[in-house]
Amino acid sequence: MAGTTVQRDADRAAVYAAEDQWTAAIDRGGPIDFFGSRLQLPVQTRFGSLEAVERYVEHLATMHPGVPSVTVRHRKGKARAHYSAGVIAIPMTAPWACRESVLLHEFAHHLNALSKEPAHGAQFRAALVALVERAQAPESALLLRRCYESKGLVVPAHVD
Numbered sequence: 433m434a435g436t437t438v439q440r441d442a443d444r445a446a447v448y449a450a451e452d453q454w455t456a457a458i459d460r461g462g463p464i465d466f467f468g469s470r471l472q473l474p475v476q477t478r479f480g481s482l483e484a485v486e487r488y489v490e491h492l493a494t495m496h497p498g499v500p501s502v503t504v505r506h507r508k509g510k511a512r513a514h515y516s517a518g519v520i521a522i523p524m525t526a527p528w529a530c531r532e533s534v535l536l537h538e539f540a541h542h543l544n545a546l547s548k549e550p551a552h553g554a555q556f557r558a559a560l561v562a563l564v565e566r567a568q569a570p571e572s573a574l575l576l577r578r579c580y581e582s583k584g585l586v587v588p589a590h591v592d
């Protein structure tokens with residue numbers, strides 16, 4: 433709509449599709465062929481309890497000392513993880529949700545909380561790629577960037 437100041441989250445479906453590919457690859461981990469060179473992917477961590485999730489998010493927070501604190505809580509149902517106003521809500525009864533990729537995604541929302549861009553826009557993607565590089569592995573970040581680009585999504589250079 434012309435003149436609107438609210439930006440629609442137009443990239444969300446493509447972001448989810450790209451991250452589904454990335455997540456499947458780091459569920460397995462190990463070597464992959466990447467444009468003719470061999471990348472060694474890490475196996476992503478799975479968490480068995482809310483305490484383990486909290487410890488991991490605290491670990492992410494200590495890597496970002498200037499960022500306001502974030503808390504984690506259990507969310508009912510199995511459908512979605514969610515971030516809002518400094519709280520990450522994870523449906524702990526859903527095995528797909530208790531994975532490192534999901535926490536990295538939600539923590540990137542926290543890092544990007546003051547952005548005026550759509551929730552899954554270019555700044556969010558740049559923040560998540562930089563977070564994955566720092567917290568998990570550069571090989572995993574390379575793959576995530578490639579998955580975004582294969583869906584036609586731009587990933588600008590990240591500025592802290």
Ligand SMILES: [Zn+2]
Pocket residue numbers: 537541551552
């Ligand atoms: Zn999201």
